[in-house]
Amino acid sequence: MSKPTLETVQNVAILGATGTIGIQTLDVISQHPERFKVFALTANNNVKSMFSLCSEHSPRYAVMLQPQAAAELGAQLKAAQSSTIVLHGEQALIDVAAHAEVDTVMAAIVGAAGLHPAMAAAKAGKRILLANKETLVMAGSLFMRAVEESGATLLPIDSEHNAIFQVMPHQRAKSLAEAGIKRVLLTASGGPFRNATLDDMRSVTRAQALNHPNWVMGPKITIDSATMMNKGLEVIEAHWLFNAAANQIDVVVHPQSVIHSMVEYNDGSVLAQLGNPDMRTPIAYGLGFPDRLQSGVNSLDLIKIGRLDFCAPDFSRFPCLRLAYDALNAGGTAPAILNAANEIAVEAFLAERIGFMDIPLMIESVLTASVIEDVVSIEQLATVDAKARRAASLWLENHA
Ligand code: NDP
Ligand code: MG
Numbered sequence: 448m449s450k451p452t453l454e455t456v457q458n459v460a461i462l463g464a465t466g467t468i469g470i471q472t473l474d475v476i477s478q479h480p481e482r483f484k485v486f487a488l489t490a491n492n493n494v495k496s497m498f499s500l501c502s503e504h505s506p507r508y509a510v511m512l513q514p515q516a517a518a519e520l521g522a523q524l525k526a527a528q529s530s531t532i533v534l535h536g537e538q539a540l541i542d543v544a545a546h547a548e549v550d551t552v553m554a555a556i557v558g559a560a561g562l563h564p565a566m567a568a569a570k571a572g573k574r575i576l577l578a579n580k581e582t583l584v585m586a587g588s589l590f591m592r593a594v595e596e597s598g599a600t601l602l603p604i605d606s607e608h609n610a611i612f613q614v615m616p617h618q619r620a621k622s623l624a625e626a627g628i629k630r631v632l633l634t635a636s637g638g639p640f641r642n643a644t645l646d647d648m649r650s651v652t653r654a655q656a657l658n659h660p661n662w663v664m665g666p667k668i669t670i671d672s673a674t675m676m677n678k679g680l681e682v683i684e685a686h687w688l689f690n691a692a693a694n695q696i697d698v699v700v701h702p703q704s705v706i707h708s709m710v711e712y713n714d715g716s717v718l719a720q721l722g723n724p725d726m727r728t729p730i731a732y733g734l735g736f737p738d739r740l741q742s743g744v745n746s747l748d749l750i751k752i753g754r755l756d757f758c759a760p761d762f763s764r765f766p767c768l769r770l771a772y773d774a775l776n777a778g779g780t781a782p783a784i785l786n787a788a789n790e791i792a793v794e795a796f797l798a799e800r801i802g803f804m805d806i807p808l809m810i811e812s813v814l815t816a817s818v819i820e821d822v823v824s825i826e827q828l829a830t831v832d833a834k835a836r837r838a839a840s841l842w843l844e845n846h847a
Contacts, residue, residue: 463555464488487543492516545571572597576733587687609729610707610720661704679771766807787835788813
């Protein structure tokens, strides 16, 4: 597998192209036509958005998960005399992620559905821009091993992990200790309910939970941010990316979302990466690495921002954060079970079937009733994931 060199045009596959990360990736790519060619775009079933992205970027392949959506897209593109080839199904997602002509894969499908294509990119030795944190939560050991064995380049896109990556030494140390690092500090905005009382939180609506103060994101991660499960998933993500133990990963609530995360070195130095809360910065960093590219993000105006605040996370109002630390400490399949139960809980909350504070209750109940195993294979994880989803659905039938 030839490595992409930055002198040549990189062929990019964007998995989850119609999502908020996908669209922002295309925005950055459009600013650098001399460096990037859009080779493949994928989505689930949003034909309208995919048609307009294909018209604008003329990828070689467009993949829809749903066959009906692919048929509609194919007909529309044919009528528009486009030469884009339309494929469908999970295997096609995997095939474009591992395609011999692809250099860079942006893994930005939401949820567990992103695991297999991201894994295929890792096994094929691609340069992987990883936004789909669920891949590491579910299958961190297998994914990191695949990256290692194939010689893939892994660049974290989640803003916190991208920040940590930026302030860490890049010659890969085997451990934080070897790199002279004491701990990593993940910043968290605290979401829309940072100052809400537990009573208020029991009755929050879908619309209130979807109203994130700082970031524009897809619905699933927006609800995860409101429960702080997002930060919990990020703790697990940091564990795998940086080989950090749970007690070396601290969460600091920082409402302005200007410091995207920090690393504390043994000598007491704390290095932070700052910027406006705009995902085009980490995306441009991943696309250009080791070069720095224009991203279209405005300059940070610290005088206008005026102050940066910090406080400790409240584990009693945000039990999802504690559940994620517990799952990380339990190890094995516990984080995959946590992730599956969370996906069902978030769907149920978005469908207005359960209340906001039922989300952690459901997850805890599924975790408590599950047997935790060592992670051995991706097939085993599929079974574990399905079983946890069934347990969560059962909980829902009994409680919703
Ligand atoms: P969105 O919901 O905005 O987009 C999700 C994308 O995935 C869409 O293209 C969607 O297609 C596609 N998709 C959904 N379900 C499936 C499926 N079953 N199979 C294949 N494709 C599917 O999500 P975001 O862009 O917000 O997030 C993407 C990932 O990036 C998540 O893992 C999230 O945690 C992570 N992330 C996002 C950040 C953000 O700022 N948004 C920040 C950090 C991480 P369709 O449109 O057809 O439904
Ligand atoms: Mg994040």
